[in-house]
Amino acid sequence: EFVHQPCDFRQVGLHRTAGYILGVDLAEAPPRIALADDSRPIAEPxxxxxxxxxxxxxxxxxxxxxxxxxxxxxxxxxxxxxxxxxxxxxxxxxxxxxxxxxxxxxxxxxxxxxxxxxxxxxxxxxxxxxxxxxxxxxxxxxxxxxxxxxxxxxxxxxxxxxxxxxxxxxxxxxxxxxxxxxxxxxxxxxxxxxxxxxxxxxxxxxxxxxxxxIPGLQAGCAPAVTGSVHAVPCETRPRSASKPSANGGMATGVTVSAGELMDRARVHIAQGDRDAQQGDLVNALKNYREGSAIMRRLSEADNRNAGFQRDLSVVRNRIGAALLAQGDLQGAIEEHRSSLAIMERLTAENPDNIEFRRDLAWCNARIAEVLRAQGRAVDRLASGPAAPAITNRPETR
Missing domain, CATH: 3.40.50.2000 (Glycogen Phosphorylase B;)
Incomplete structure (x- = not known):
């Protein structure tokens, strides 16, 4: 009857039901857990x-x-x-x-x-x-x-x-x-x-x-154990930059700590998407920027990793879209141009990668959207083989 429960749990998820009942922030975050015995139960992975x-x-x-x-x-x-x-x-x-x-x-x-x-x-x-x-x-x-x-x-x-x-x-x-x-x-x-x-x-x-x-958990790449941290023996194995993994470009074959950071970035970005869908652009921007900061850190730590670079481009486009919705046209175009610069570099380095070419076209389309909002003429924003725009991709790729 929704007397004590203002939203149907089947529509909002069980864990968010408490937030609706109490009227508190619904943002999803794992708890901090301290264990009495934190030792590793077995030595092998x-x-x-x-x-x-x-x-x-x-x-x-x-x-x-x-x-x-x-x-x-x-x-x-x-x-x-x-x-x-x-x-x-x-x-x-x-x-x-x-x-x-x-x-x-x-x-x-x-x-x-x-x-x-x-x-x-x-x-x-x-x-x-x-x-x-x-x-x-x-x-x-x-x-x-x-x-x-x-x-x-x-x-x-x-x-x-x-x-x-x-x-x-x-x-x-x-x-x-x-x-x-x-x-x-x-x-x-x-x-x-x-x-x-x-x-x-x-x-x-x-x-x-x-x-x-899952980063580090790959066929033929079982981690060795060093203390309580998994060290990935095949971490230095070359990875083709022209073939990012299917998971949004997220790279595999990285350290577990990097994998944890990527998971944290994904959580922020996913929450930002939910905030944006609910019209809460303030919290959407906060989550997008926290995800962007993590991806920038990973990109700077491994500037040869095309997956990190592409994911940074994706989240910067999300920030740009949220800023445009807020009316901050200058901030929006700066974010989209930063995203475009990343994809121009990746496309130049990997000219046969169709995903990168599509992303480049998507960045151009987003810049064109901001220019139209500014009342400026939109010229052809790209030249060469990457120019044909594929602009029917959903905003939350």
Whole structure:
């Protein structure tokens, strides 16, 4: 009835519901966690997984998924540790066991111990459940597999896995009400061949592709352990600047500290996008600038990394768009021109990279937009092979 809850949790996400109830800032930020025992539980590099949940719709229902991913990680050089509470869980005709090949650290363990394992893990793979939130809280990259929830339901992670080509997001459908008493709740396709297709049709290849995006966690590049920090032996391996990774140009093969910084930048930029969509340009600019500062720091530390440079260009365009919406035309054009300068340099160095050429055209289009707002004539802003503009790209690329 929204007596105490002013916004429907299915539309705003569970963690933001408290903010709406209390009338406080809704910006998403992980807590700061201090552990009584902060030591590394095992010396070798490892990945934590959790496969159990409270209802079948939350599970990864692909029958071969966990086994394939565990095999892949072990071949890559990681130990795989399952930290669920229960080794076996289910009801009726559906039971889920710890995946073959995973090391068993299940049981009734203190939450502090779970956080300790997660903090030192190279990554965590889980579901829309509490251990994913705990992994996010301690700063570990989270590969979150879920189909019955929409990504807005959980914290922001660049490694979210969902199949939009299957039925999805029933939990966040305001027309549906979750039945806590039905372990096999599937409101749209129960008892049909499509039941639980939201996760059954998420493939192990999709999950592996997300793992490959995590800085330092790559096939054939398992990290060595130096103290409590992962040092990446293949970090000096040359990386083609003309082929940025699929994740918005974010580079792989960098140190874990750089990966943490990139994740932090992504969080700020994603929050800036949400602020902008809600019309809060002040906070949008604040988040964009914090993300930009991080990307500038990474770019200056590794000026040969095309991924860092491109991501800096992208966020500067976002700042320019927000300034234009505020009416600061001079500030907007300065940001867009700075972004253009980056892309001109990257395009000159990588003339065959179509993504860079598109980005260059996008920068030109943004400058043209500001010039029109200033009432100035718009000439051809680019020449040569990069001139044809591709301007129908969404503002939040």
């Amino acid at each position: 490892f990945v934590c997984i959790a496969v159990q949940s409270t209802t079948q719709s939350k599970y990864w229902n692909n029958p071969d998924g966990w086994r394939d991913v565990v095999d892949y990680l072990k071949q890559t050089g990681y130990r795989v540790v399952c930290i669920d509470q229960k080794r076996v869980h289910g009801r009726g005709r559906g039971w889920t066991y710890i995946p073959q090949g995973a090391e068993d650290e299940t049981g009734d363990r203190p939450l502090q111990e779970r956080a300790r394992w997660l903090k030192h893990a190279a990554a965590f793979i889980g579901l829309s459940s509490g251990l994913s939130w705990l992994a996010w809280a301690v700063g570990t990259p989270v590969v979150l597999i879920s189909g019955f929830t929409h990504p807005s339901n959980e914290f922001t992670t660049p490694y979210r896995v969902i199949n939009y080509h299957a039925c999805n997001s029933c939990w966040n459908d305001v027309r549906l009400r979750f039945d806590h008493t039905d372990f096999f709740w599937c409101p749209r396709h129960k008892d049909t061949p499509r039941q639980f297709e939201c996760t059954r049709l998420i493939t192990s290849d999709q999950v592996k592709a997300m793992l490959q995006r």
